[in-house]
Amino acid sequence: MNEYNKLIISLSEKYRENTAANLSRLVRIKSMSGKEAEVAAALKSMMEEEGFDEVFTDPLGNVVGRIGNGKKKVAFDGHIDTVDTGSLSNWSFDPFSGEIKDGYVYGRGSVDQKGGVASFVTAGRILKETGLGKDMTVHFVGSVMEEDCDGLCWKYIIEEDGIKPDVVVSTEPTNLNLYIGQRGRMEIAVEFFGLSAHGSAPERGDNAIYMASRAALKVEKLNESLPSDPFLGKGSVTISEIVSGSPSLCAVADYARIHLDRRLTWGETKKSALDEITALIRGMKAKACILSYKEKAYTGLEYGMEKYYPTWKMPEEHFYVNAGKEAFNRVFKKESRPGKWTFSTNGVVINGVYGIPVIGFGPGNEIFAHAPDEKVPVDDLVSASAFYAAFIATLSERK
Ligand SMILES: [Zn+2]
Secondary structure (H helix, E strand, C coil), rough: CCCHHHHHHHHHHHHHHHHHHHHHHHHHCCCCCCCHHHHHHHHHHHHHCCCCCEEEEECCEEEEEEECCEEEEEEEECCCEEEECCCHHHHHCCCCCCCCECEEECCHHHHHHHHHHHHHHHHHHHHHHHHHCCCCCEEEEEECCCCCHHHHHHHHHCCCCCCCCCEEEEEECCCCCEEEEEEEEEEEEEEEECCCCEECHHHCCCCCHHHHHHHHHHHHHHHCCCCCCCEEEEEEEEEEEEEECCCHHHHHHHHEEEEEEECCCCEEEHHHHHHHHHHHHEEECCEEECCCCEEECCCCCCCEEEECCCEEEECCHHHHHHHHHHCCCCHCCCCCEEECEEEEEEEHHHHHCCCCCCCCCCCCCHHHCCCHHHHHHHHHHHHHHHHHHHHHHHHHHHC
């Protein structure tokens, strides 16, 4: 064990420059959701260069590398799409320079989350070189469309590619901590149906905007009363948009719609959250529904799902959480204290829907996700590549 441990750490260090250069190469390619063609091709050739046993791109555009062919199935997941830059005036450097300087790699996606991808590519190289994991099937997935619809890519991988791992390591940024859960979320729309009348005689109509406003104030109250979980925190709801319709600006509005961003804590479900909203609009001419996502991938394939992203958390004493703790201990020589993401990840589908165990470990601090001046420490990339290889080493000893 110690021997492998030393070897993993020294190899991750040896490939430091290479890992940073791979990340820089990925960052230089702009890759917003649904537009990942170029970055996917780059990742595919990167895995081929590093000697993976097989690399393919699935019909949705996910890039899947494989090492080993054994019974135990492990997957590393990192999405290769990013959000846009936002106003360039908030950036003090070019978001797509991919510059490596002063111990950092700079640019959009360096933290969220191409850094995790570059790190697992190096981990794959370490596995090949040491022979670790050859008794397992280890998949390395560069997934697509995550920023628009978290988990959709994994619905495809599980249902259509037929890849069902025993455990998935999400490489979203965790600031080098072990993460084991997150709140879920869902998007709900409520439509209000009023009656239009001439604006000069509003008493003849029924104003849908007033209905929506009364409901909106109830939503504000509902937010205060939502349950909390000691680990994941409180459920929440907020209104992100209100839209209305009227035959004219001189008429009573006969249509309104509010859009709810609902975050779900432990124990809250699609049904419980929808029931609350239905109760709140009882007696109104209104209808609540869960929204759906359906978009074209860069491959041209159209795919979608309901915008319900279930809450998930792993028991602290779970076999794979313990294996994660052990790998952490091997790399950092200290105990880990498992934490959680504030944002949402592909774990909502992998664990939330399909019940496949998920743990998270990734380079970079999540405060840089979707923010200007995004950058990741090269030291983090080195530690992450060591952790991923150490996780495989731990599992091969724990059979
Ligand atoms: Zn992300």
